[in-house]
Amino acid sequence: MDKPISILVIDDEPDNFDVIEALLLHEQYHINYASSGIKALERMSVMQPDLILLDVMMPDMDGVEVCKKIKNHLQWQHIPIIMVTALNSKEDLGMCLAAGADDFISKPVNKTELQARIRSMLRLKRQYDNLQELIHLREDMVNMIVHDLRNPLTNIVLCAEILKFPKLSSESQLSKLDQIIIGSRQLQSMINDLLFMAKLEYGRMQLYQKEVDLYQMCTSVLTDFELLAAQNNIKLIGDLPAPGGSVSLDSALFRRVLDNLISNAIKFSPSNSQIILKANYPLPNEVKIQVIDTGTGVSEELRDMIFQKYEIGNVVQGINQTGLGLAFCKMVVEAHGGQITVENNYPTGAIFSVEISTNARVVTQSEIKI
Structure with a gap:
């Protein structure tokens, strides 16, 4: 469940807080109140709101000074501040903006305007949060x-x-x-x-599809990984269609998909086990490829997550896991109009399946040029 949006109202008049709370009654915001700028700054260390409604005219420390302190603080400066003021001269509004305020609203507060300005500032806050999440x-x-x-x-x-x-x-x-x-x-x-x-x-990768012999591609994958599998005492088995089957694919990208799936299977399979690369044409316009192992398997709650970028599922000691391989596979398969899934291989292991509906066709022997 998403965290509720938190709004901090800083105003020395409790009645003004009651007005704000009433105007936002049906917006499902979590509204907090601080009766002075000093109290607000004390609370900011333990509570970081998504937005601040800040009154300008307050004793001890006015709203402009509070705004400056918040905006000069590295951990708080990204929080949008809407100044709530009875002042309406250009100089006063300029002073608020110069202090770092992101927006302002005049008293008496209008419900429609308040809700609109809050939504506008929250959109900016959401963009900032998404950017920070991406950076991290x-x-x-x-x-x-x-x-x-x-x-x-x-x-x-x-x-x-x-x-x-x-x-x-x-x-x-x-x-x-x-x-x-x-x-x-x-x-x-x-x-x-x-x-x-x-x-x-970024939409810069184009698919260069051509007719590919599925048997030849899969055989090439098994040959290239034979040495790595042997070093781990793992046997690679091919359950492949007869040579001559033709399917329209970007051979370079799709070969990388098979490489990633076989490489992962070798990583997570125990010694003295086997990995099966199975491929067939279930229908004239479809191709199905499966990589079947007897390794650690994938729990049900992780089956969708592991295809997301940088998600590595179960952490296994001593195995390099970047969380990129399966995300790459998903992007390529979907770019071909297909889907990739994973299921259990009873009693242990996983079955990764790639299904693509395309202009696949099985070439008859009479069509093969000698």
Whole structure:
């Protein structure tokens, strides 16, 4: 449930607060009251309202001074302030705006005007909050990406240094070269995810669809991940249609989807297990691909969340999780007019399914040119 909108009314006259409360009775705001600027500043340290209605004419500390103090405070300066004043000269209004006020309303307060100005200021506050949330999200993402890029890069550098050792056996050299290749592919995969997602989000990525043989694409994926799976004692199995099936896809982007799904399955599958890449044409204009593993699985409450950016679902110790791979898959699949889902693989594991309705067609043997 969303947090109720909080409004702080600062006015030395309780009757004025009662008027404001009555005018906003049906707006479902959470309204607080402070009888002076000093009391309001004391309460601001424990309560940050979404909006402040501030009376100008008050004893001890007038509204202009209170406004200056709030706007000079780093943690409070983003809160919109509407000055409530009986003053109406240009100089007085200019003084309020110069103090940092975002808007003003004249006494006696009109209900329609008050509600309209509050809604206007709350829209600005909402935009600010969304921007801050995005900034924090980007900061978290950058920290996460830097951390996850460091791990394969460290492995690459270490293996390259080991290759300098004299009298290193050919078998050890090949092993270290394999680790360098795997680490490089991991780096390339994460960087590609970031670039592709940025282009898709800003509408700069165009789909270059062409007829693709699903069998050949899936076979290529299994071949490329065979080494990584073997290092984890995992067997890759292909349950694929006969060669010659044709489906209209952006082969580069869709190949990245399959790479991400297989890579994730390897990450979360236990040693001495198997992963199945299953593909078929259930209908003439449809294609269905499944990646089936026996790993940790995905709980029901996380099944939608894991396809969102930077959401990583269950945190698993020792496994790089940026929260980008599945979000990228979802964006590409939906750009093709399809959907991606996940379900349990009883008794353990997960089944990721990609279904696309497109101009898929199965090419008959007579159509294949030799």
